[in-house]
Amino acid sequence: MKLSCDNCNNTFNVDQIKDIKQDKIKDDIERHYIACPNCQHKYTTHYENDAIKNITAEISTLQKKAPLKIKQKNRLDKLRTKVRFMSQTLKADVEKHG
Ligand SMILES: [Zn+2]
Structure with a gap:
């Protein structure tokens, strides 16, 4: 890009x-x-932030376990969605307050 x-x-x-x-x-x-x-x-x-870092760490731990069981795969999807949402919220929050 x-x-x-x-x-x-x-x-x-x-x-x-x-x-x-x-x-x-x-x-x-x-x-x-x-x-x-x-x-x-x-x-x-x-x-x-720390919460995002914790989730990112969990995501990479899960990724290293591949191939994943269905349950782990679902957990990974959930974590990815969560971390995306959290970083959007954090970005909005930081930029709002300068
Ligand atoms: Zn320049």
Whole structure:
């Protein structure tokens, strides 16, 4: 995916940036972002808090157990939906409060 930097108009390929950086923005909330290779302007990829990290950890543990039983598969689907919802909520919350 190509991104044109709002700050310097440099165009760069987001997929080529392997280095996702993290900022602690408050308490247990971390902002994950990539920086424009030209001017280091920050672009948020997503936010994480402890609850999201716990679920993400459970997801990767489950994924390592593949092939999964039906019950585990259902659990994995549920966790994925939950984590997606939680990160949307967190993002909205963080951005609302600046
Ligand atoms: Zn830039």
